[in-house]
Amino acid sequence: xxxxxxxxxxxxxxxxxxxGYEVAKAYAVLDAGYLCHVGFVVDGxxxxxxxxxxxxxxxxxxxxxxxxxxxxRGAEDPAGLPVCVVVTLLDGLVLSRSAFGHSVxxxxxxxxxxxxxxxxxxxxxxALAAVVDQVIPGRATDCRPPTAKELSATAVLRVDLxxxxxxxxxxxxxxxxxDDGLPYWAGVIPLGMHAxxxxxxxxxxxxxxxxxxxxPGALKPARAAS
Amino acid sequence: xxxxxxxxxxxxxxxxxxxGYEVAKAYAVLDAGYLCHVGFVVDGxxxxxxxxxxxxxxxxxxxxxxxxxxxxRGAEDPAGLPVCVVVTLLDGLVLSRSAFGHSVxxxxxxxxxxxxxxxxxxxxxxALAAVVDQVIPGRATDCRPPTAKELSATAVLRVDLxxxxxxxxxxxxxxxxxDDGLPYWAGVIPLGMHAxxxxxxxxxxxxxxxxxxxxPGALKPARAAS
Numbered sequence: 001x002x003x004x005x006x007x008x009x010x011x012x013x014x015x016x017x018x019x020g021y022e023v024a025k026a027y028a029v030l031d032a033g034y035l036c037h038v039g040f041v042v043d044g045x046x047x048x049x050x051x052x053x054x055x056x057x058x059x060x061x062x063x064x065x066x067x068x069x070x071x072x073r074g075a076e077d078p079a080g081l082p083v084c085v086v087v088t089l090l091d092g093l094v095l096s097r098s099a100f101g102h103s104v105x106x107x108x109x110x111x112x113x114x115x116x117x118x119x120x121x122x123x124x125x126x127a128l129a130a131v132v133d134q135v136i137p138g139r140a141t142d143c144r145p146p147t148a149k150e151l152s153a154t155a156v157l158r159v160d161l162x163x164x165x166x167x168x169x170x171x172x173x174x175x176x177x178x179d180d181g182l183p184y185w186a187g188v189i190p191l192g193m194h195a196x197x198x199x200x201x202x203x204x205x206x207x208x209x210x211x212x213x214x215x216p217g218a219l220k221p222a223r224a225a226s
Numbered sequence: 227x228x229x230x231x232x233x234x235x236x237x238x239x240x241x242x243x244x245x246g247y248e249v250a251k252a253y254a255v256l257d258a259g260y261l262c263h264v265g266f267v268v269d270g271x272x273x274x275x276x277x278x279x280x281x282x283x284x285x286x287x288x289x290x291x292x293x294x295x296x297x298x299r300g301a302e303d304p305a306g307l308p309v310c311v312v313v314t315l316l317d318g319l320v321l322s323r324s325a326f327g328h329s330v331x332x333x334x335x336x337x338x339x340x341x342x343x344x345x346x347x348x349x350x351x352x353a354l355a356a357v358v359d360q361v362i363p364g365r366a367t368d369c370r371p372p373t374a375k376e377l378s379a380t381a382v383l384r385v386d387l388x389x390x391x392x393x394x395x396x397x398x399x400x401x402x403x404x405d406d407g408l409p410y411w412a413g414v415i416p417l418g419m420h421a422x423x424x425x426x427x428x429x430x431x432x433x434x435x436x437x438x439x440x441x442p443g444a445l446k447p448a449r450a451a452s
Contacts (some may be wrong), residue, residue: 100372
């Protein structure tokens, strides 16, 4: 499958040119993110929570955090909890001469699906390792693995990537020709996540060196501390 | 009001020490953000979208974007559309010696409420100016104001800040004492939004200088290009 099928709820009403369904594009955005926002319905009302996640192949894994009481509903129901998961990367501020034309450059993926419990211990362990590596690639194999007790205390739910759309805005402002001559600055302020120098925990043994995956340039943010 | 009332859905089940209800703390997080994620319910299923917003006093304004078809439901119903609005700021990656202890430092605000249409043209104009200034403080008075036609083409909904919680994690990893001696690097990688040098639009008149509010240090990101 190179593209996700287009459904009613993944069809945009505006800015159709910004929306795509290519699997590779969705993976690129999902893999670049640190946090997702997951929405679900509780007593008929919407609830949204930020949480860490990981993508492994065609599956998205969500790590239980605060609000676990709601996510655990998904774990209790084999049919799963209907969710909408969004990953958004902010890439820039777009300044046009007109207030109306202001925008932001971004990449976002919206996933509709059901969050289902993981019942296979091997899949759960792999999912948790993937969540660690999603945030810090290379870390999962360079820390103490979880104990059975830790695994049993962790809620991880799975969402199959089947109903997915990608929305991307790039480029500069789109001013009306009449506005081009107005005496206001117009253009783009590029934005992105930036990592500062790592801060070791107090008491870290001097024998423990900074691992390569935390060196400048190895971290996920494009603008790691130089 | 210095604190929001605690309700069933703003009571955490885990990490209670991270959750607060102080209005000033909520404002600080809301004012620091660029994007929110807004969740609502469509045909019984959750939908989450990223969008720009602004806080003005006790009100949050949401700017209609893709998915406007759903947000417009709120505009059609005077009772408003039940929403959950979340602003999340990622501040760092927290590496413990154990996979289980990994975490992220962040600040987030969760708002439960109803998104209601703005019927007063003056409030709508003020809300749109606030959205521009939320992203680029100082910009709203330094661009062409919206025309009546542009105003009528823009959906802005209002959410009163009444049921609000703040969640903040700071500091280093919390390793089990038994793990302290393990030979893995542990600590924090500080993260934040970083602005690169502004890119003027092609054809910008050389008479138009970079305004002060776009100078390094004036932008919202703490780590503006130096």
